[in-house]
Amino acid sequence: MTSQQSPQVNGLQRAKHFWRNFSRRLPRLRPPEFATFWNGPLDSLTYSCLASFPYYGARLRLYTYAADIDVPDGVEIADARSICRDETLVGRYIADGRVSDAKFSNLFRYEMIQQTGSCWVDTDIICLRKPDFSNEAFVFGRQLDPSDASSINNAVLKLPKDHRIVADLVDRAKASVDLDQLWGVIGPTLLTEMTKVHGLDAQARDIPHFYPIVFDHFWKPLLPDYRRAVDKATHDATFLHLWHEFFRRSSYDKSACAPVGSFFHDMCRRVGTFDRFSHVYEAGELRTVLSGWIRDDADRETDTGVTDLK
Structure with a gap:
């Protein structure tokens, strides 16, 4: 050597x-x-x-x-x-x-x-x-x-x-x-x-x-329209599984934080990781990305009282 x-x-x-x-x-x-x-x-x-x-x-x-x-x-x-x-x-x-x-x-x-x-x-x-x-x-x-x-x-x-x-x-x-x-x-x-x-x-x-949100509803923690539904589902849960494989299949950009008012957005703010994301999805933009996966709107709330970050 x-x-x-x-x-x-x-x-x-x-x-x-x-x-x-x-x-x-x-x-x-x-x-x-x-x-x-x-x-x-x-x-x-x-x-x-x-x-x-x-x-x-x-x-x-x-x-x-x-x-x-x-x-x-x-x-x-x-x-x-x-x-x-x-x-x-x-x-x-x-x-x-x-x-x-x-x-x-x-x-x-x-x-x-x-x-x-x-x-x-x-x-x-x-x-x-x-x-x-x-x-x-x-x-x-x-x-x-x-x-x-x-x-x-x-x-x-x-x-x-x-x-x-x-x-x-x-x-x-x-x-x-x-x-x-x-x-x-x-x-x-x-x-x-x-x-x-x-x-x-x-x-x-x-x-x-451990799995209060089933895999084919993986998008619910990401959208503000479903915030109350996710809060209710996770009220007594120890963990929430995000189903990353479906993030990959749906082409979700993991460098982007979920929209303001969503369960995941607020979680990132709470644990101090929000600043690691390069940008924030707007709610309408993300609904378009996930449109092929969103099949059940029964829990959707059209008036969430939040607006997107600009």
Whole structure:
């Protein structure tokens, strides 16, 4: 090795040295109650969801393969290699014909639970109040009617790390590498199946606890017309799932904050992340963007008493 190295090589070595030292300290750290994973830089919308956890006093750890990632104050960073050493697996999980970080995160969450026992939360989960699952062994909830094959979602998931269901989830997720499968096959569909196999499906919390807004109404927290409906739906909820996959499918711009008067807009103001957005959608503009998805206007209020920021 020569004494003269490129800045890129030196930077890579410094990053690797940082993560090695950080990883050595991890076993001595008390595992947080909540943990999640993210690949790449954080968009403003995801950043805001993460910020909601420390806002309510919930300890959250973000696992990542990135050496430099900007996270909200109070969110811990951890090297994802401490859970899954082979970061090439991120690009080998495929859903509906495309590489899916979300599908890989199913493997990661099952392995994280197996190693740490922490409660997993997706990065599109908004914390609505201080949760405390420290004395509960099983934490997961329904997103759909019990008769549905994907009834139980794994966006919020805590399991005893030595329970056989965890090993089965890990094995099934590992077997899906390089396979092009439908969205959710090793997520809600697998968890619903495995909870039945292990006689745990009765442990699932009812829909309003974690998924008070169903996925095909993902747009309601974004529009001021539905503010009262969302407030009512989330009144007793611990979390709100934003369904990021549908943000992607609908072409929602995550660098833009939702319109003034919407549930999400006020949440960003509350947790202090509003200034991270490049601009704010106007209500009419966003309704046009989401027009192909808005199917139920029963909860719409035409007089919200708010105006758009200019």
